Amino acid sequence: MPLKVKEVSKIAGISIRALHHYDEIGLLKPGAVTEAGYRMYADRDLERLRHILFFRELGFALKEIGRMLDSPAFDRLEALELQRRMLEDKMAHTRRMIANIDRSIQHAKGEMDMTNEQRFEGLDFANDPYEQEARDRWGDAAIDESKRKLEKRTATSELHGELRQEWDAKMSALAGMRHEDPASPPAQEAIGDWYVFLGNFGTYSYEAFAGLGEMYVQDERFKQNIDKYGEGLAAFMSEAMAVYARNRKLA
Structure with a gap:
């Protein structure tokens, strides 16, 4: 029997917001959507979600997971x-x-x-x-060179003086709103400031910015460093960055 998004969220231990995000990026599309707009997930959708969650736990980025699951060679x-x-x-x-x-x-x-x-x-x-x-x-047979570059550019050990102070100030400001909806106007304005701030370390496409946000939760080193400003900040920033990048690409 197909399940609604709330039921899938409860069974899989994943937030409804995350399931909506997976749908939006094409990673996990529900098997059907009712006339009332309810997402309905079939058994094959739950199996795909299981693979997504396992690969995510093992450190794969969402984009990599999507490429693997959609590959004709996937077994x-x-x-x-x-x-x-x-x-x-x-x-x-x-x-x-x-x-x-x-x-x-x-x-x-x-x-x-x-x-x-x-x-x-x-x-x-x-x-x-x-x-x-x-x-x-x-999936992608090449090593993800951009991932290593992003890690290097945003390592806090590279921050000194005024940049370090600005880093701390922006992190603290974001931590103060981490319980808000990442898609809310205040959150998006703050994450936009973060996007501008990262220009001190290199040029980021919106896609790269969203990918960096994924690393904030996928890479334990990033997560620990960010969450010291407030528990759950890394997850909040990751979602806010994904929304920001998506909105800018659609603009």
Whole structure:
């Protein structure tokens, strides 16, 4: 039986706003829309949503997920097997990091010595090979160079003096309205100021600006750095940036 957007939101643990956004960008279109305008999701739509949420959790950008799912070569069973391997590797990586932290605690207590090599033992933040496998198989075969450039340009370690003060001021202002609707006029005005401010670090197309917003929630380093100004700020900014970019491209 088809489900309404509110029911899908409850079952999948995802916001109604996110489902609307996925519909708007063509990532997850409901199987039908009633005459009254209600989105109705069939079983195949829920299966696609499951893949979206798993790949998102594993660090893929929404645009990449869309390319993979829409590829003629996409295979549901292969995707499930890949997702399992990626999750197993993620678990193993987490266990190695916990072991490193346990040794570091012992070292801090004076219970053991650690060499410089041991301080970083088990820590590997290189690109996940399975991500490239997924791109090669179903999506963009090229490494997303723009993603790395955006990370470098917006790293707060590059900020100094007046730029740093302006960064903090704008983040604080956005944090103050993070519980508002990201599409509201005040939120859009503030995120527009953010778009202008980012011109200090490079030239951004509206598409790149929206992509950067996705990274704010997909990349834990960005999320932690932004959310220190207010819990949920990264998610608010990501949605506001997507709305801003979409509205400007339609203008």
